[in-house]
Amino acid sequence: MSASDSPDIRRHMERLAAEGVDVVRVQYPDLMGTDRARDVLLDHLPSADEHGLAFCRAVYHTTPQGDVVPVPGGLDAGLPDVCVRPDLSTAVPLPWEPGVAACLGEVSDPATGEPAAESPRDLLRTVLARCAEHGLRPVVGPELEYFLLEPAPGTPTGWRRAPETTGAVYTAGLRADPGNHLLRTLRLLRDLGLGVTNGNHEFDGGQIEINLTHSDALDAADRAFRFKAAVKELARKEGKLATFMAKPFGDAGGSGFHLHLSCDDADGNNAFDDPAGAHGLSATARHAVAGILAHAPALAALANPTVNSYKRFGPDTLAPWLVDWGLDNRSAMVRIPPERGGGARLELRLGDAGANPYLLVAGTIAAALLGVRAGEEPAAPLEGYGYDTARSALLPTSLPAALDALEADTALTELLGKDFTASFLAYKRNEAERFGRHVTDWEFTEYAYHL
DSSP states (O other), X not given: OOGGGOHXXXXXXXXXXXXXXXXXXXXXXXXXXXXXXXXXEGGGHHHHHHHOEEEEGGGGGBOTTSOBOOXXXXXXXXXXXXXXEEEEEEEEEOTTSTTEEEEEEEEEOTTTXXXXXXXXXXHHHHHHHHHHHTTOEEEEEEEXXXXXXXXXXXXXXXXXXXXXXXXXXXXXXXXXXXXXXXXHHHHHHHHHTOOEXXXXXXXXXXXXXXXXXXXXXXXXXXXXXXXXXXXXXXXXXXXXXXEOOSOOOTTSOOOBEEEEEEEEOTTSOBTTBOTTSGGGXXXXXXXXXHHHHHTHHHHHHHHSOSTGGGGSOSTTSSSOOEEOEEESOTTSSEEEOSOOGGGOOEEEOOOBTTSOHHHHHHHHHHHHHHHHHHTOOOOXXXXXXXXXXXXXXXXXXXXXXXXXXXXXXXXXXXXXXXXXXXXXHHHHHHHHHHHHHOOOHHHHHHHTTTO
């Protein structure tokens, strides 16, 4: 039976046609977490499913400016293909684009039929399989912040915060959002089925936070990936720019990507809860915290993956730059929220919004699993306001330092896979090298007149 005769494909096509869909957008994440995609006419879905959609593998090695980085397996191999097949079970009509549905794509190496080494989604699957061997099913709740910008011709970047209102911290309504961007976005994301729950204007002008429900780790990463892609599209429809970069403005705070993590055991109970345990946490939870602390320097490379990421850190930023944990303490890198029972969990506050959701989730879970396997206890939790280098170790302060820490953490890279790690390190070291050669406006202002 050919793909065109497949009852499963036929069922999906009939469902989509009944919803007025005639185009399916097949999306998958690159190493940055940006969506790569192709629009496929509905009648051609059977062929896309049977043969796959060919993309150049170098899409994983391409910079935001369109240059191809010489990562092994790309340029040196003659720019071979990867094969992307639509997962039509994930197809959902786009509420803001009539006639179009979007679905996730499954990426494989056409030579082997195996998942592509750089595929972030498959990396997460690999880590989750290792968790399953220990009877653990990770549950994740993502929290993401972003800045909404509007055109500002004549300014250095061409964009400004929309609006630039200050002091409207943790508010909703027209005071901080006169264009009603948040309300419109919340409703459309709800209709897309992403599991958004609430949102508000954040700390700085034009900064928004929208939260998503907790779910299985792969589903949560899928929804965070689709969330970021959707928010950027919706801003474009408004003639604006939504940016998830870590710190777009020197006079404002950065944008975070906080992860709430717990694990269910084989019986479906929260494996992090134990009323008799220290702090009401089970040994599994405490070991997971210890693992994240132990592997935090390497984890920073995935949680803070850009040159810009490290400008988000510093005293009084509420962005963690020390390796510590605390009980309901937002100045700690790992915070334990006060809920126990089914709500027992940890919150990793290290990540910035520019992180690839799949890599951040995979790295966090891998570090937690290593802690569970090691069975070690964390140091005493932080008390009071943090950011004291006399009490806690310093995280890497630059992208090159974080990449070196990742390469040196052989336990973590073994879980993540050597091929993925080699590609990620080569790709990101190229970014750091390019930035090191770039002459910035700050340098000209600082030196040109006087030297």
